[in-house]
Amino acid sequence: MSAIDLLLLHPPSVYDFRHKTIMYGPISDLIPSSPVFEMYPLGFLTMTDYLESRGLKVRIVNLALRMMNDPEFDVARFLARLKPRAIGIDLHWLPHAHGSVEIAKIAKECHPQVPVIFGGLSATYFHREIIELPQIDYVFRGDAVEPELFSLLTRISSGKSLATVPNLTWKSAGEVRINPPGPLPVTADYADLNPERIMKMVLRYRDLQSVLPFNGWWQNPITAVFTVKGCAHECATCGGSHQANELINVRHAPTFRSPQNLVKIISWCILIAHIRFLI
Numbered sequence: 001m002s003a004i005d006l007l008l009l010h011p012p013s014v015y016d017f018r019h020k021t022i023m024y025g026p027i028s029d030l031i032p033s034s035p036v037f038e039m040y041p042l043g044f045l046t047m048t049d050y051l052e053s054r055g056l057k058v059r060i061v062n063l064a065l066r067m068m069n070d071p072e073f074d075v076a077r078f079l080a081r082l083k084p085r086a087i088g089i090d091l092h093w094l095p096h097a098h099g100s101v102e103i104a105k106i107a108k109e110c111h112p113q114v115p116v117i118f119g120g121l122s123a124t125y126f127h128r129e130i131i132e133l134p135q136i137d138y139v140f141r142g143d144a145v146e147p148e149l150f151s152l153l154t155r156i157s158s159g160k161s162l163a164t165v166p167n168l169t170w171k172s173a174g175e176v177r178i179n180p181p182g183p184l185p186v187t188a189d190y191a192d193l194n195p196e197r198i199m200k201m202v203l204r205y206r207d208l209q210s211v212l213p214f215n216g217w218w219q220n221p222i223t224a225v226f227t228v229k230g231c232a233h234e235c236a237t238c239g240g241s242h243q244a245n246e247l248i249n250v251r252h253a254p255t256f257r258s259p260q261n262l263v264k265i266i267s268w269c270i271l272i273a274h275i276r277f278l279i
C-alpha cells in the first residue's frame with residue numbers, strides 16, 4: 001500500500017443515512033448530487049495538486065459515495081486498513097454538519113495518533129465550536145489554504161512550532177489557539193484543478209470508486225471549471241456574500257482565475273474525458 005501523507009475524506013450529509021429515517025433539510029435538486037450531498041469540494045483537487053507538486057502523496061476518498069453505492073460498505077473497516085499521516089475532512093457546505101463530525105469520530109477511533117484536520121467555508125464560520133470536539137485537532141479557516149496546509153503537514157512531521165501557520169485554529173496543552181490570517185493570493189491561479197492527479201491517484205491506490213465526484217458521474221461525466229472565489233454581490237441572506245467574505249475570509253474583492261489558466265484546465269478536462277471514453 002502506497003504512503004498517504006494526507007487522506008482527504010468527504011462525508012455524507014448525515015451519518016448514517018442508510019440506517020436512519022431522515023427529514024432532508026436543504027434541497028439538492030439543482031445540483032448533480034443527491035440529498036446525501038455526495039459531491040466533494042473542488043478544493044480537494046486544488047489541495048491535491050498543490051501538495052503533490054511539492055512531493056506529498058494525497059488520497060481522496062468520497063465516503064459519501066462509497067456508502068451510497070454499497071449498503072454494506074463499512075467506513076471503520078475501510079479506514080482502519082489505511083495508513084495515513086494526516087486526515088482531512090471537509091465541512092465546506094453546511095449540510096455536512098452531522099456527517100463530517102461523525103466521520104471524524106470514526107477516523108479518530110481507527111487512528112488515535114493521526115491528526116484530524118477540518119476545513120471549508122462552514123468550518124471557517126464555526127471553527128471555535130469545532131475545535132472543542134475531541135476528535136478534531138486542527139481547523140483551517142478560509143477558502144485558499146493550500147500553502148497553509150502544506151506548511152502544517154511539513155511542520156507536524158518535523159515537529160516544528162505551529163504558531164506561525166496562518167489561518168489555523170488548533171489546540172495546544174488544552175488551550176485553543178487561533179493563529180491570525182495570512183495574505184490572500186491575488187489570483188486563483190496559484191493552485192490548479194489538475195484532473196491528471198486524479199487519474200494517477202486511481203492507478204496508485206487501484207481505486208476508481210473513491211474518487212468519483214457524484215452518483216452517476218461515470219454515465220454522465222460532466223464537469224465545470226469555476227472562475228472565482230468569493231463574490232461581488234451583497235445578497236442579504238447569503239453566507240458567501242461580499243460582506244460575509246470580508247468578515248470571515250478577509251477578502252475585500254473576488255479572486256479570479258486568469259483566462260490562460262482556465263484554458264489550460266479546460267484542455268486537461270477534455271483530455272481526461274477522452275481517456276474515459278477509451279476505458
Ligand code: B12
Pocket residue numbers: 026027028029030031032033034036037038039040041042043044046047087088089090091092093094095117118119120121122140142143144145146149226228229230231238239240241
Ligand atoms: C462552484 C460552487 C459550487 C459547485 C460545486 C463544485 C464543487 N464540487 O466544489 C456546485 C454548483 C455543484 C455547488 C453546489 C452546492 N453549493 Co456551492 N458554490 C460554488 C462557488 C460558486 C465557488 C466555490 C469554488 O469553486 N471554490 C474554489 C475551490 C477550488 O475551493 P473550495 O472548494 O472552496 O475549497 C477550498 C476551501 O473551501 C477549503 N476547504 C474545503 N474543504 C476542505 C477540507 C480540508 C481538510 C481543508 C484543510 C480545507 C478545505 O480549502 C480549499 C482550498 O483552498 C461558491 C461561492 C463562491 N463564489 O465562493 C458556492 C458555495 C460554496 N456553495 C454553497 C452551497 C450552499 C452549495 C449547495 C449546498 C447548494 C444546494 N443546496 O444544493 C451545493 C452542495 C453540493 C454538494 N456537496 O453536493 C454556498 C456554501 C454555504 C455553506 N456554508 O453551506 C456557497 C458559498 C454559495 C452561497 N453563498 O450560497 N456549488
